[in-house]
Amino acid sequence: xSIQLDNRVTTALHPLNVTKIDGYGEATKxxxxxxxxxLHEAYVGVSAVFGGAEAVKRDMSLTDAGRxxxxxxxxxxxxxxxxxxxxxxxxxxxxxxxxxxxxxxxxINARAAHPIAAEVRAHVKAMKGPDRVAFVYRAVxxxxxxxx
Numbered sequence: 001x002s003i004q005l006d007n008r009v010t011t012a013l014h015p016l017n018v019t020k021i022d023g024y025g026e027a028t029k030x031x032x033x034x035x036x037x038x039l040h041e042a043y044v045g046v047s048a049v050f051g052g053a054e055a056v057k058r059d060m061s062l063t064d065a066g067r068x069x070x071x072x073x074x075x076x077x078x079x080x081x082x083x084x085x086x087x088x089x090x091x092x093x094x095x096x097x098x099x100x101x102x103x104x105x106x107x108i109n110a111r112a113a114h115p116i117a118a119e120v121r122a123h124v125k126a127m128k129g130p131d132r133v134a135f136v137y138r139a140v141x142x143x144x145x146x147x148x
Contacts, residue, residue, distance in 0.1 A: 003043060046078065052070075052074045
């Protein structure tokens with residue numbers, strides 16, 4: 001998504017800011033696409049308001065107050081559109097985070113309820129302290145997530 005740079009618009013709205021977030025990469029690009037799109041729309045919208053203000057300055061059929069009102073109307077439309085998009089994307093990101101957190105915690109709970117898990121817990125509980133620690137350590141280092 002290329003964008004024309006406009007020195008009248010704050011760089012905080014530039015969509016490339018998303019690519020500078022820690023952890024951004026090919027694997028996480030899809031999660032941030034909505035945020036990039038919203039920032040793109042905001043950047044382009046604010047740039048258009050500045051362009052509209054320049055055009056209205058040249059319209060001599062309007063008074064100064066009329067020019068201000070015309071620019072304000074345009075800015076309000078851009079703001080309403082962008083605010084709606086920001087709210088929707090914030091909601092989408094929050095729902096996505098909740099869904100991922102649910103997926104990450106679900107398998108642990110499901111595996112812990114397995115009948116064999118009760119036997120493993122009883123076996124480990126019967127071990128002496130150092131043996132119990134060694135057992136768990138071996139499971140962790142060997143990547144045995146089910147036992148851990």
